[in-house]
Amino acid sequence: MSSPLIVYRTGNDLDLNEVIALYEASTLGKRRPMQDRARMQAMLQHANLVITAWADAQLVGISRALSDFAFVTYLSDLAVHRDFQKQGIGKELIRQTQLVGGPHAKVILLAAPAAEQYYPHIGFSHHPQAWMLSGDALVK
Template sequence: MEIVYQQEQDLTVKDFTELLISSTLGERRPVNEPERIEEMLRHANLTVTARHNGKLVGVSRSLTDWVYATYLSDLAVHIEYQHKGIGKELIRRTKMLAPKSNVILLSAPAAVDYYPKIGMTHHAHAFWLRDLKELK
């Protein structure tokens, strides 16, 4: 099975949404808000895709300054293509495109055990602010 990896800046809302749903990330992403998905894609400045026969089967969508921090905000692999090294390769290619930068991500609960297996370090000092009302 040949998977083609590439940096893409014009990923469509339809392709991205379908991949999120088929990867099980759809339950934690605004897949029913196409305008929001469009903004997510537009503001990402490093998107790496994996395609099989032209079909989008994986994506790494990041925001980066290229030299210090790369926030990998979405790592999604179609459920039928999981456990084939595609996610790891998407992370590797993301890091290759911003080699001086640290790749940082928030894991989905089901993937917490995956990242250490591929060599990523768990960091216990991450924090999350979802809503400004929570700030005291």
């Protein structure tokens, strides 16, 4: 049996239930506020660069990013349904994000622990200068 044709689309006008189901069917759901639907909706609504992967009518992948479309694109979420992993969908979502985000824009991300070894394999370089301030902490 052959794999279904994967179609890629741009835009964040998506059904929140489908997005949440995808996050739950990938490793990303463990690190996102899945029970807070309003927050999940805001995350989706305010992302200005969203690429999705579809197998027929099923959402099987998403790249959710913030971009200035010139200098930098922050890839905040990359999720592929576990039944569709290892088929190049994540790699193509990143490639599509690069194309739409601008030919010279850097792509920056924070790797999930399970995917930390994946990114160097596809061309990303590690930058130890990154810093993170927790969402519930204020600058001192």
